Amino acid sequence: MVKICCIGAGYVGGPTMAVIALKCPSIEVAVVDISITRINAWNSDQLPIYEPGLEDVVKQCRGKNLFFSTDVEKHVSEADIIFVSVNTPTKTRGLGAGKAADLTYWESAARMIADVSKSNKIVVEKSTVPVKTAEAIEKILTHNSKGINFQILSNPEFLAEGTAIQDLLKPDRVLIGGRETPDGQKAIQALKDVYAHWVPEDRILATNLWSAELSKLAANAFLAQRISSVNAMSALCEATGADVTQVSHAVGKDSRIGPKFLNASVGFGGSCFQKDILNLVYICECNGLPEVANYWKQVIKVNDYQKNRFVNRVVSSMFNTVSGKKIAVLGFAFKKDTGDTRETPAIDVCKGLLGDKARLSIYDPQVNEFKTLDYQRIYDNMRKPAFVFDGRNIVNAEKLREIGFIVYSIGKPLDPWLEDMPAVA
Numbered sequence: 322m323v324k325i326c327c328i329g330a331g332y333v334g335g336p337t338m339a340v341i342a343l344k345c346p347s348i349e350v351a352v353v354d355i356s357i358t359r360i361n362a363w364n365s366d367q368l369p370i371y372e373p374g375l376e377d378v379v380k381q382c383r384g385k386n387l388f389f390s391t392d393v394e395k396h397v398s399e400a401d402i403i404f405v406s407v408n409t410p411t412k413t414r415g416l417g418a419g420k421a422a423d424l425t426y427w428e429s430a431a432r433m434i435a436d437v438s439k440s441n442k443i444v445v446e447k448s449t450v451p452v453k454t455a456e457a458i459e460k461i462l463t464h465n466s467k468g469i470n471f472q473i474l475s476n477p478e479f480l481a482e483g484t485a486i487q488d489l490l491k492p493d494r495v496l497i498g499g500r501e502t503p504d505g506q507k508a509i510q511a512l513k514d515v516y517a518h519w520v521p522e523d524r525i526l527a528t529n530l531w532s533a534e535l536s537k538l539a540a541n542a543f544l545a546q547r548i549s550s551v552n553a554m555s556a557l558c559e560a561t562g563a564d565v566t567q568v569s570h571a572v573g574k575d576s577r578i579g580p581k582f583l584n585a586s587v588g589f590g591g592s593c594f595q596k597d598i599l600n601l602v603y604i605c606e607c608n609g610l611p612e613v614a615n616y617w618k619q620v621i622k623v624n625d626y627q628k629n630r631f632v633n634r635v636v637s638s639m640f641n642t643v644s645g646k647k648i649a650v651l652g653f654a655f656k657k658d659t660g661d662t663r664e665t666p667a668i669d670v671c672k673g674l675l676g677d678k679a680r681l682s683i684y685d686p687q688v689n690e691f692k693t694l695d696y697q698r699i700y701d702n703m704r705k706p707a708f709v710f711d712g713r714n715i716v717n718a719e720k721l722r723e724i725g726f727i728v729y730s731i732g733k734p735l736d737p738w739l740e741d742m743p744a745v746a
């Protein structure tokens with residue numbers, strides 16, 4: 322029986338391993354973590370992360386061929402394939418602070434693998450890491466290997482939160498990067514065999530190590546860039562009276578551009594986009610490519626601009642002050658269908674409003690119910706004029722206006738009230 326061990330029971334490791342266990346009954350999968358509370362939660366009825374469909378998958382496999390444990394060393398030493406999906410936050414101090422990935426957790430995991438291994442292992446990089454991390458990890462492993470053969474693979478994860486289970490069950494592609502040596506190719510094949518249980522072969526792509534690592538950063542940078550592009554357009558739409566939804570629709574009809582990921586918003590959030598772009602920027606700078614670095618930096622700058630713009634709209638439309646005014650924040654996660662608040666634009670919006678001394682009440686139901694609230698009742702209980710600022714363009718603005726609200730929708734023609742109260746940048 323092939324044994325897989327995954328180090329790190331987080332948003333990536335947990336769902337990915339649950340789906341591997343579901344689709345590969347002949348493989349034993351152990352997910353290990355140093356956090357006792359996280360592992361206890363995975364073994365309980367209250368999983369540590371909210372993800373539609375996850376609970377079903379975990380319940381089907383847990384205790385059969387899927388195990389959650391804090392006995393990291395035991396499971397690592399027994400495994401044939403080790404996935405590493407520990408956290409890689411942006412460095413907050415020292416060299417590369419604010420940009421480079423902090424590989425402390427990765428390095429300590431690699432040293433532990435080298436310490437406890439007694440048989441050959443395939444070590445799979447699953448966390449998003451800077452290009453050439455695999456090479457560094459390979460060095461740590463081979464220099465401490467005691468004659469054991471370690472093969473490093475990069476197998477970046479493309480799942481999005483909120484749709485993780487569907488993304489894992491039907492991936493657009495699975496990417497496996499490895500060394501171009503006979504042993505490297507054998508390791509790639511071993512991992513291909515795991516995914517081939519449910520992923521069509523033409524969707525499993527094999528590349529060299531660095532292409533796989535860079536593809537993950539590139540994919541996230543392209544996606545984030547689309548959002549910044551449409552958000553930049555949303556500002557122009559407001560200034561000219563165009564409607565960003567109509568513009569996105571028209572632009573997305575071009576089959577070369579495509580319709581997905583063109584929704585204007587208060588800005589992108591989540592644990593990946595900003596971190597990965599900062600990482601990309603740092604790598605470009607380190608490789609003497611300042612023009613390329615600046616190009617990608619602009620994607621983040623536009624995202625920050627979009628969040629500021631939203632706060633400014635709120636403040637300026639309420640007579641340039643929200644001091645002492647009560648504001649309900651509906652939704653705090655970085656997008657719908659998740660409980661994850663890492664890097665959510667709501668943090669910056671709330672900080673901006675608190676900076677102007679607003680009184681905030683924050684509510685997040687983890688799913689999207691704001692379309693169907695009883696806005697008439699809400700309106701009746703509010704001080705007038707009553708405002709709705711929609712950072713996701715989900716409410717029916719016309720209906721709300723009929724009730725009496727002043728409505729701001731990102732990238733849409735402005736209410737006369739808002740036109741009279743220009744936002745100061």
Ligand code: UDX
Binds near residue numbers: 544592594656
């Ligand atoms: C992303 C990538 O999609 C995924 O492939 C990668 O593995 C991890 O990073 P995730 O961060 O979970 O996934 O969510 P995603 O759906 O990409 O949304 C990111 C942010 O962009 C959210 O804040 C979302 O609201 C925002 N967004 C997305 C928009 O503002 N407009 C859009 O059209 C799409």
Ligand code: ADP
Binds near residue numbers: 406
């Ligand atoms: P991601 O979103 O990439 O999955 P998370 O922060 O959700 O990241 O999860 C990473 C997990 O990795 C955390 O639960 C953390 O406790 C765990 N972790 C970090 N370092 C180690 C380590 N050396 N051994 C075991 N688990 C680790």
